[in-house]
Amino acid sequence: MPSKNFVLGIFGGGQLGKLLTIAAKKLKIKTCIYTNSIDSPAIYYADDFIIGSYLDKKKLNIFIKKVSIITFEFENIPFSILKNLEKNIPIFPKPEILRTLQNRISEKFFLNNIKIKTTKFKKLKRNKLKFLDNNFFPILAKTINFGYDGKGQTFFKNKSEIIKHKFPNDQYILEKIVNFTKEISVIIVAYENKIFAYEPIENLHSEQILRQSISPARINSNINEKAKTIAIRIAKRLNYRGVMCVEYFLKKNGDLLVNEIAPRVHNSGHLTLDSYNVSQFESHIRSVCNLQPIQPKKIKNAVMKNALGKNIYKFRERKSSNKEFFYDYGKMYVTEKRKLGHLTKVY
């Protein structure tokens, strides 16, 4: 059990930070949020917070004096900053892991090196576009770093389309479009000596944004086992600590390709709040703070829907039954497709 003066520092103040903070409170762990935006719902729930740029050395110094260990709720913190902070304070998951996974190319190299399949990809070279194979299309161009919720992604049907496109630089990955039958994700929690997997979750996206998650995923037991085994293998190889999510494309022939890995709690795992004995948020706090491990057990089936942009108003108006759980993140700004809340139905 951490000491009385123990404070968990969390980088990022969005809904994931908020739900982590609430889980920490339940476990009597104090939290301090560091965020670069005043529109950060987590700051209202944390014991303390700092608003500042992730590059502001002075504020970061104040932050590390306040906290005992650091974790993060989003991936886009510069590695050099975390590496520096790590000299003085433990950070979980390790910054080295974040460095590998926050770059879509090094993430895929890591996976392919340990014989885990991914989508076919190439790094963009603007002066070599005419040499691309026609069979490589259709593709999605994604920024190598800093993408989320489909941001920084452009679809190209064929070579002539991409040749006409003006990319500002070469910092893009080109990914062949996968003709998948389903998208699924597996959330794992890695403690010092134990790794547990939640059951695979089925995810429905539109315009590259998650709309709906279904638990358990409607897949056969082979695929179910395979998805959990791959996620655990990845966590072991990374010597991981905390909650991690692996997103997969399932193909018709049963192949599972890893789309991406999130070294943090994940939107598809929100339904664990109301359908498991222990939520992904509590699991993450328990593992990074070295508390007693709890094996996740599904106690109900669930469907989670995201409330995006102006849709939040409809969600706020509707009456929830006793099988429905509505989470309003309490963000200030309602912008198009921004994740503002979610509703989970259990059955």
Ligand code: ADP
């Ligand atoms: P983000 O970091 O924005 O979540 P993803 O790479 O996960 O980026 O892309 C978001 C969604 O876009 C995926 O969940 C999937 O629905 C779709 N997508 C991304 N890459 C591919 C691909 N290579 N083939 C088919 N669909 C894709």
Ligand code: MG
């Ligand atoms: Mg994704």
